[in-house]
Amino acid sequence: MAVSFDEGTGIFTLSTKNTTYQMQADGYGYLLHLYYGRKTRGVMDWGLTFADRGFSGSPYDAGDDRTYSLDALPQEFPTQGTGDYRSTLLVVRDSHGTYGADLRYTGHEITEGKYSLAGLPAVYANPNEESQTLTITLKNERLGLTVSLLYGVIPGKDIITRSAIVRNDGQDPITLHKLGSACLDFTHGRFDVITFCGRHTGERQLNRQALTHGVYSVGSRRGMSSHQYNPFVVLADRDTSETHGRCWGMQFVYSGGFFAEAEHDQYSQTRLTMGLAQEKFAYDLGAGEEVIAPEVIMSFSSEGLEKLSHNYHACIRENVCRGKFKHSPRPIVINTWEALYLEFSGKNILDVAESGKALGVDMLVLDDGWFMNRNDDARALGDWTADEGKLGCSLPELVSRVNALGLKFGLWVEPEMISEESNLFRKHPDWAMIVPHERPVLGRNQLVLDLSNREVREYIYFAISGLLSQSNIEYLKWDFNRSIASVYSHASDTQGRVLYDYVKGLYEILERLTRNYPDVLIEGCAGGGGRFDAGMLYYTPQIWCSDNTDALDRLHIHYGTSFGYPAGVIAAHVSTCPNHQTGRITPLRTRYVVSCYGAFGYELNPFRLTDEERREISTQIEEYRSDREIIAEGLYYRLSSPQSDNYCAWEYVSPDGSKALINAVIPHNHGNAPVVYVTPRGLTPGSLYRDKWSGEIYPADALMDSGFPLKMPRGDYESYTFRLDRL
Numbered sequence: 001m002a003v004s005f006d007e008g009t010g011i012f013t014l015s016t017k018n019t020t021y022q023m024q025a026d027g028y029g030y031l032l033h034l035y036y037g038r039k040t041r042g043v044m045d046w047g048l049t050f051a052d053r054g055f056s057g058s059p060y061d062a063g064d065d066r067t068y069s070l071d072a073l074p075q076e077f078p079t080q081g082t083g084d085y086r087s088t089l090l091v092v093r094d095s096h097g098t099y100g101a102d103l104r105y106t107g108h109e110i111t112e113g114k115y116s117l118a119g120l121p122a123v124y125a126n127p128n129e130e131s132q133t134l135t136i137t138l139k140n141e142r143l144g145l146t147v148s149l150l151y152g153v154i155p156g157k158d159i160i161t162r163s164a165i166v167r168n169d170g171q172d173p174i175t176l177h178k179l180g181s182a183c184l185d186f187t188h189g190r191f192d193v194i195t196f197c198g199r200h201t202g203e204r205q206l207n208r209q210a211l212t213h214g215v216y217s218v219g220s221r222r223g224m225s226s227h228q229y230n231p232f233v234v235l236a237d238r239d240t241s242e243t244h245g246r247c248w249g250m251q252f253v254y255s256g257g258f259f260a261e262a263e264h265d266q267y268s269q270t271r272l273t274m275g276l277a278q279e280k281f282a283y284d285l286g287a288g289e290e291v292i293a294p295e296v297i298m299s300f301s302s303e304g305l306e307k308l309s310h311n312y313h314a315c316i317r318e319n320v321c322r323g324k325f326k327h328s329p330r331p332i333v334i335n336t337w338e339a340l341y342l343e344f345s346g347k348n349i350l351d352v353a354e355s356g357k358a359l360g361v362d363m364l365v366l367d368d369g370w371f372m373n374r375n376d377d378a379r380a381l382g383d384w385t386a387d388e389g390k391l392g393c394s395l396p397e398l399v400s401r402v403n404a405l406g407l408k409f410g411l412w413v414e415p416e417m418i419s420e421e422s423n424l425f426r427k428h429p430d431w432a433m434i435v436p437h438e439r440p441v442l443g444r445n446q447l448v449l450d451l452s453n454r455e456v457r458e459y460i461y462f463a464i465s466g467l468l469s470q471s472n473i474e475y476l477k478w479d480f481n482r483s484i485a486s487v488y489s490h491a492s493d494t495q496g497r498v499l500y501d502y503v504k505g506l507y508e509i510l511e512r513l514t515r516n517y518p519d520v521l522i523e524g525c526a527g528g529g530g531r532f533d534a535g536m537l538y539y540t541p542q543i544w545c546s547d548n549t550d551a552l553d554r555l556h557i558h559y560g561t562s563f564g565y566p567a568g569v570i571a572a573h574v575s576t577c578p579n580h581q582t583g584r585i586t587p588l589r590t591r592y593v594v595s596c597y598g599a600f601g602y603e604l605n606p607f608r609l610t611d612e613e614r615r616e617i618s619t620q621i622e623e624y625r626s627d628r629e630i631i632a633e634g635l636y637y638r639l640s641s642p643q644s645d646n647y648c649a650w651e652y653v654s655p656d657g658s659k660a661l662i663n664a665v666i667p668h669n670h671g672n673a674p675v676v677y678v679t680p681r682g683l684t685p686g687s688l689y690r691d692k693w694s695g696e697i698y699p700a701d702a703l704m705d706s707g708f709p710l711k712m713p714r715g716d717y718e719s720y721t722f723r724l725d726r727l
């Protein structure tokens, strides 16, 4: 049984293949956290300690027992106003302005299968995959507040998910000022906190630092999960490495603002929490209303970060991504953005398509610039009508012509946006999020549509479905090119829920589109990787990783991204040199080696290629086709850190261990430098492997023990590929 309950002690145990999670509804009705770690038998309530703590108060019902304090005890759903002064998950204000809610356990239910969440993405269990749900009910009588804590357990994947449904069962309205989804309390330990920080064109750079007293907090106040901090965080023992030590992850299945806080408290205890961003959040709950805290995916590894990543990779790949494209090979694309930007004609597009076809790609993606008046990026968003003058024909006709060349057709859209210079804005200025009597903050000269408004959602759905039903469009690149700053809905009288309702509105549109157009592959994008999260991956099984296509910068971006997300969902393209973001010139081979992730393609003008480059690209495409299954479905190993090693190497191993693909880049060459050795992992011990390219035969054990040498580089940015087959 994945979930069990002991009536006598009030102890709940969640069991997965390699982990155990335990909590207890104690005699006062508080839900205390007991354990999350290596799989174990027994009851861990002996881990709780009680002492008379000055300035840490006790609940009234504890009477003279001053040793019981919620300020010191590990909890599951800490709530503000209970004498716990640490970061909490819930802040409630009643209609008189009084804060706080003392929540007590009233009951629970254990059900087969993994719960789903109305209107929000959530991990699902596959047919025949064991899963269970535990729902624990907490109540506060004064407010008539009911909180249902949801725990989903997928034992085979070492995954435990959390969410909470907060319902106002009272007579009077209440307002939630903070709503978190998951809390992990540790009574002792010295930890590092690992986050993935960045910026536009520099997303998800690994940041690891020791947690000391105070609160280390990351998050997004931008209405999107953001380029700046990814909603995936890890807490690890100080000595945890790739292959050794304990670590715990939290990943938010949500694409809007979030917080993730790690607090080391006065008693040297640690609390990790994750939930909805507090900024501009004041969720009014009228009598009978409820709100859902988005899901957090938790996992634990006692074997280092690599195992933790493998758990998340499997979960995202198998239990988050959905639809026809979950396992099917993604098309190799040629994208027009870095090839032509906004300046093209229908003829240019067909020329690019034709040469793309000659190179061997599967699909042409027509990026920004195809719709009326879109000759620069300051106008026309919202008016999704093709510019037939510019294209030289209608969109359906262009699509047919591309199809006639033997290529599929993909289209860029940015449906959540509106330009002031657009027909849509002239007709519906109140559909843009603008605070009345304020001048809005512009981002790339555009405004954000109010997706909390049903009419706007209808408009977007029909605009996009109109495009899809008129032409044979088989792929959409769904972009989102600014952060949200002005939060106001003309359609709502409760502005504190607009950002949350916006994200739910986005999910509603995507759900409807994916349901009605199951054959269309949607790629997520937000100025590159500004919304690279598990929430989007539920609808868009691949995401454009970054607007930075420079091979060297991408090494760092892919490295950071790989901790929480599998290679199969990462979109990466080979672009031209000098690179448009950095001006760097790297070998074409290196650009390929760095870009061959799960959703691969080219983003360059094929007419500027030499014949030799053309030949090389055709070979790359063949190579990618033969390797893409292992890339998309294999186990991913980080063999070095580009932050601290003088080389970057990574590896994919097929699930049965019979094949391995090892890629490496030495960014900088030095005179008379020491030889770089790469040490692979995950090969079958006792076996021999042959490298497809050199013919060399390697014993797996020796390779995994002391590695093999890379040839001396001939210059900067040299890359290496090994394709090992087990003999």
Ligand code: GLA
Pocket (backbone or CB within 6 Å): 337, 367, 368, 377, 412, 479, 481, 525, 526, 527, 528, 544, 546, 547
């Ligand atoms: C964003 C995307 C790019 C490109 C442009 C088009 O920046 O990330 O790939 O589509 O928009 O305007």
